[in-house]
Amino acid sequence: MWLTFLHMFHKRATIQYPEEKIKLPARWRGRIVLTRDPDMGERCVGCYLCAAACPVDCISLQATEDENGRRYPEFFRINFSRCIFCGYCEEACPTYAIQLIPDFEMGEYDRQNLVYEKKDLLIDGQGKYPGYNYYKVAGLAIGGKDKGEAENEEPPIDVKSLLP
Amino acid sequence: MSTLYIDGKPFEVSSGKNLLETCLSLGFDLPYFCWHPALGSVGACRQCAVKVYKDENDKRGRLIMSCMEPVTNNQLISIDDVEAKEFRDHVIEWLMTNHPHDCAVCDEGGSCHLQDMTVMTGHSYRKFTYKKRTYKNQQLGPFINHEMNRCIQCYRCVRFYKDYAGGKDLDAFASRNKVYFGRHEDGVLESEFSGNLAEVCPTGVFTDKTLKQHYTRKWDLTMAPSICQHCSLGCNIIAGERYGSLRMIANRYHGEVNGYFLCDRGRFGYEYVNAPTRLKIPVFQNGSTEDVNITRLLKQISSLKGSTIIGIGSPRASLESNYVLKKLVGESNFYLGVSETDYRLTNLILEILSKGPARPYSMKDVEESDAVFVLGEDLTNTAPMLALAVRQSVRQQPLKKVESAKISLWNDAAARELIQNEKGPLFLGTIAFTKLEDVATSTCHASPDDLARIGFAVAHLIDPGSSPVNELTELEKSLAQNIANTLLKAERPVVISGSSSGSDAVIKAAANISAALQKKKSNSGIVLVVPECNSLGLGLIGGQSLAKAFDESAKGKVEAAIILENDLYRHATLPAVDKFISSTKNIVVLDHTINATTRKATILIPTGTFAEADGTLVNNEGRAQRFFQVYEPANGIKESWRWLIQLSEGLLEKNFNHWKNQADVIQSLAKEIEIVKGVDTIVPPPHVRINGQRVPRQSHRYSGRTSMLANINVSESKPPEDSDSSMSYTMEGFRGQPPSSMIPFFWSPGWNSVQSVNKYQEEVGASLRGGDPGLRLFNPGQNNSVKYFETIPEKFEAVKGKLLAVPLHHIFGSEELSSKSDAVSKRIPQAYVIINGEDASSLQASEGEEIKFEIDGQSYQLPVKISKEIQKGVVGIPIGFADVPYADLPAWAILKT
Structure with a gap:
């Protein structure tokens, strides 16, 4: 009884949600977004690793290419009614494109509305990992970055040269 | 048989093979790059190092390349030795110093031999901090994509393309760490087998360009064992689907039929399935x-x-x-x-194959035969994979020299060095130019009737019991004599013919030769090519x-x-x-x-x-x-x-x-x-379950099941059930190796690429475990009562005002379905006719000029190509082309002015 009485003076754990919002840490695993690189290009290159890593198979996409050879997803769909917010997709992503953000307010009356397409997922920012640009380190040539112009690359070899 | 001790454990293995293929056959995981089961060993990549010990007392051992070392009796080797493992790790680390950081955008990813081998050796971080070497890519046509940065210089591409498939326009350029694999300039890869580069290349340098249009990882495909429908050879393929469209065709190993390879028509001709020309509306x-x-x-x-x-x-x-x-x-x-001609010829071929006496040879048999006579068939265009098999057959006689020099047949570099340009006997009798001529002993171009006459003459020379041919020229006589002598001398001679020339006489001549050969020696064979995948x-x-x-x-x-x-x-x-x-x-x-x-x-x-x-x-x-x-x-x-x-x-x-x-x-x-009879037993009936389970068409990593159709309805529907086979359309089911007739894809733990086929074979390069699938319907027994065909056609004479129209086939364009595929349609040549130079000058037609003629009341107007490789009085017409109306060829073309 005494203990119960003492609790009356403790700091309250309950907050008045939704008037009052909970403060979530930056690495909290909530809603999934697709981010852009510093040049505002889509970071996702459609490598399918997030889809393969997903334990509930709720990610599907189709990779396609623009005229300059840059890959991006033609469609990117996450079925949040299946998602368990495990974060494996983020872990698998080689380009920091897919990220889980501290937002959980996704409730819907209709389950169909939990199917997010690329337009719902893609944000105009870099998310948690600023500064990373996959195509700047990858060997593939894309529009505006030819062979040998990526970080840590020699200029392309001249096959016809006999010089040592 | 010999005993091989691997890490102290004894294994009974067959001698004569190399250590690498023996270890792989025994189920060990040993990394390799430059070795390929069909191409042999060259010892270039240094990846397959193992330790060999002199005897039990030898504790140090020495490192050797397992692909270059023959198995000997009581040999002691170690795969798990620390030094060997470290060596392999270092080799891959060096190979990876220049490998670009682009697996995510590489089409090979997920079915990549380099990925598998890197994981197998344990290398993970690049310690080399200097800059990476880069290359410019080339445009190689509609089939193959080129991304040279990914190359690890294993040389498998040029070894396949040049040495195995006889291509001329892919090579290694530059030197030392700058070596470049490509063409001398941008352009379409000419070989009909260029698609195999995508499977031969252990990384993503050469990849399937049609797959790139609708890229899907291997693990995401729904795959099933299938049979190629684009010619009569029946190559085994794996077809993969995603999101309701067919995405790619890959080779499905069959020890007797197609082995490790496919032709480009088979690999890239699938796109008609997704094309706008498909009938999709039910009714x-x-x-x-x-x-x-x-x-x-x-x-x-x-x-x-x-x-x-x-x-x-x-x-x-x-x-x-x-x-x-x-x-x-x-x-x-x-x-x-x-058509009437096809009807007649197919029935004739059925009769020959079922009655014998010669045995119908499989493609594997053709590869191993030591004398080939092709009569009236342009194999590269009518049955491309058979042409590839013929290309291997010309190595059989020189390989005997290699054997007698005590060099193992798998020791590819040494064997080729010894053979040089020497070629075994291959005789070609065709209507017009054929690509196999570069490996042929002698070639003869003539009208179907004249070809048949040479064939009948050869048969008569082998067995005088068959009818003689009159009025042969001296040249024809000596050619026939040469062919007859060579075929008689060979251990496994084969005669190849078929229906593409539209002539009964040609097929009958081929049948006569094979029957005569069979009478003299029991190991001869016959191959007859038919027009379409199910003509027989x-x-x-x-x-x-x-x-x-x-x-x-x-x-x-x-x-x-x-x-x-x-x-x-x-x-x-x-x-x-x-x-x-x-x-x-x-x-x-x-x-x-x-x-x-x-x-x-x-x-x-x-x-x-x-x-x-x-x-x-x-x-x-x-x-x-x-x-x-x-x-x-x-x-x-x-x-x-x-x-x-x-x-x-x-x-x-x-x-x-x-x-x-x-x-x-x-x-x-x-x-x-x-x-x-027995055709219903070639696959297990649909009620069969393995451990109570079906064989899944999808890999265990298949993704997106709860999302791919969620845009239509978020509640997942029940997956379709297969009532026709014991395979399932899902990823659930039996995870072991299925029966050889229903292997939906090749995969083994640690082996995601197509190289995992090693794990499915009895031993490397042999038949699949449980026997190669399919059932041979014709097994003519030892039938000694040889009955020869007797009607020999008259000598072909050119007729004034007329040309004999004969059909010419094209690998791209002559077959109906593949021509509707986007990539293949880009390789279809313009319609043309081929005539002899003499005819051209009498018609006063120059190269490229159109000539007019009429066949069966249908008029034709086509540009001329002049060739000395077609007989005077004959006109070659490409068949199956959209702008060349059908006619039952051969037929007389009446010239118009």
């Missing part, structure tokens, strides 16, 4: 697609009940579909939908010729015709088909692709392509092979035989609705037709 009548449903359609068809219905079968439809159609319309109303199957089912159907219809006796997966305009002349169609009131067409015949249909039923159907095909050697449905098509599209069973409910009193699945149909067929 349409008289051009309108409105207000049609299956019930109305079936009602309309059942209104035909009681009237005379004929059925026209197809050489590109499965045994099952043709059989059900024959049962539906009745024996007397079933017509094989092939259709012939086995049997029926009357198309011309008879046209006659019946002209008499007004035909009220309705059911045409099965067949464009009649490719098998009969335009006026004849038009007349047939106009005189027949109801034309019911079942097909999957829009063509000239479907446009004339009164009722059109869309059917499944090979990827959406189950069925059985009989290839040119009489091997019955089953192809499995890859995915369940949308819109209620069904296999033709399923539609026909459904139609039978409205048309017949005693219908076939007791046939519920493919197994029921094939069982009935096997019971009814004696010669195809």
Whole structure:
């Protein structure tokens, strides 16, 4: 009884949600977004690793290419009614494109509305990992970055040269 | 047999092989790059190092490259030795110093040998901090994508392309760490086997460009074992689907048929399945697609009940579909939908193959034969993989020299060094130029009749019991003598011919040679190429010729015709088909692709392509092979035989609705037709389960199941069930190795790439575990009563004002379905005719100028190519081209001015 009485003076754990919002840490695993690189290009290159890593198979996409050879997803769909917010997709992503953000307010009356397409997922920012640009380190040539112009690359070899 | 001790454990292994393939056959994981089971060892990549010990007392051992070391008895080796492991790790680390950081955008990722080997050795971080070497890429045409940065310089591409497939336009350039693999300049890869580079290359330098258009990782494909439908050889393929469209074709190893490779027509000809020319709407009548449903359609068809219905079968439809159609319309109303010539020739070939005495050779047999005579067939264009097999056969005689020099046959660099340019005997007798000429001992270009005469002369020289040929020129005589002597000297001679020249005499001559050879030596063989993937199957089912159907219809006796997966305009002349169609009131067409015949249909039923159907095909050697449905098509599209069973409910009193699945149909067929007995046993029946489970068509990593259709409905629907086979359309099921006839994809733990096929074979390069799939229907016994064909054609004489039109085939363009595929259509040449220089000057036509002529009342106007490789008085016409009207060739072309 005494203990119960003492609790009356403790700091309250309950907050008045939704008037009052909970403060979530930056690495909290909530809603999934697709981010852009510093040049505002889509970071996702459609490598399918997030889809393969997903334990509930709720990610599907189709990779396609623009005229300059840059890959991006033609469609990117996450079925949040299946998602368990495990974060494996983020872990698998080689380009920091897919990220889980501290937002959980996704409730819907209709389950169909939990199917997010690329337009719902893609944000105009870099998310948690600023500064990373996959195509700047990858060997593939894309529009505006030819062979040998990526970080840590020699200029392309001249096959016809006999010089040592 | 010898005993090999690996890490202290004894194994019984066959001697003569190298350590690498022995270890792989035993199930050990040993990394390698430059070795390939079909290409042999060169010891270039240093990746397969193992330790060898002198004896039990030797504790230090020495490192050797296992691919270069033959197995000896009581040999002690170690794969797990620390030093060997470190060595392998270092090698891959060096290979990876320049490998670009682009697996995420690399098409090879997920089925990459380099990825597998890197994981296997344990290398993970790049310690080398200097800059990476880069290369410019090349445009290599519509089939192959080039990304040179990924190269690890294993040389497998040029070894396959140049040494194995005889290509001339891919090579290694530059030197030391700058070595570059490509063409001397941008341009289309000329070889018909360039697609194999995608599988031969252990990384993503060469990848499938058609897959890139709709890129899917290997683990995301729904795959099923299938059979290539683009020529009569019946190569085994794996077809992969994603999101309702067919994504790629890969090789499915078959020890007897296609081995490790496929031709480009087979690999890239699949796109017609997804093309806009596909019939996707279930039903349409008289051009309108409105207000049609299956019930109305079936009602309309059942209104035909009681009237005379004929059925026209197809050489590109499965045994099952043709059989059900024959049962539906009745024996007397079933017509094989092939031209008169094809009808005659196919029946002739069936007779030769089934009666013997020579054995029908498989492609593997051809590879191993030591003397080849090709008569009247341009193999590179009519049966490309057979041309590849012939290219290997010319190495057989020189390889005997290698053996006697005590060099192992797998020691590729040493063997080629010893052989140099030496080639075994290959004689070609063709109508016009053929690509095999660069490896041929001698080539002769002539009209079909003259080729047949040489063939008959060879047969007579081998066995004087066959009829002699009169009026041969000295040149022909000496050629025939040379061929006869060589074939007689060989241990495993083979005669290859076929129907592509349209001449009975050529096939009869080939049969005579093989019969004569068989009389003299028991190990000879014959290969006869037929026009389409199931030409022999259709012939086995049997029926009357198309011309008879046209006659019946002209008499007004035909009220309705059911045409099965067949464009009649490719098998009969335009006026004849038009007349047939106009005189027949109801034309019911079942097909999957829009063509000239479907446009004339009164009722059109869309059917499944090979990827959406189950069925059985009989290839040119009489091997019955089953192809499995890859995915369940949308819109209620069904296999033709399923539609026909459904139609039978409205048309017949005693219908076939007791046939519920493919197994029921094939069982009935096997019971009814004696010669195809056993065709129902080539795959396990659909009720069979392994450990209570089906064999899954999807890999265990298949992704997106709960999302791919969520845009339509978030509640996942039940996956389709397969009633025709014991395979499932899902990822759940038996995870071990399935029976050899139903391997949907090759995968083994740690081996994601196609190289995992090693794990599915009895031993490297041998048959699949449990025997290679399929059933050979013709096994002529030792039949000594040789009966020769006796009618020998007259010598061909050029006729004034006329040219003998002979068919020319093209790998890209002559086959109906592949021509509708986007990538293949880009490789189809312009229509042309080939004539001899003398004819050209008498016609006053120069190269590129058009000439006019008439065949069977149809007029042609085509640009001329002048060639000295075609006989005077003969004109070669490419067949199957859209702008070259069909004519039953050979026929006389009457020149017009």
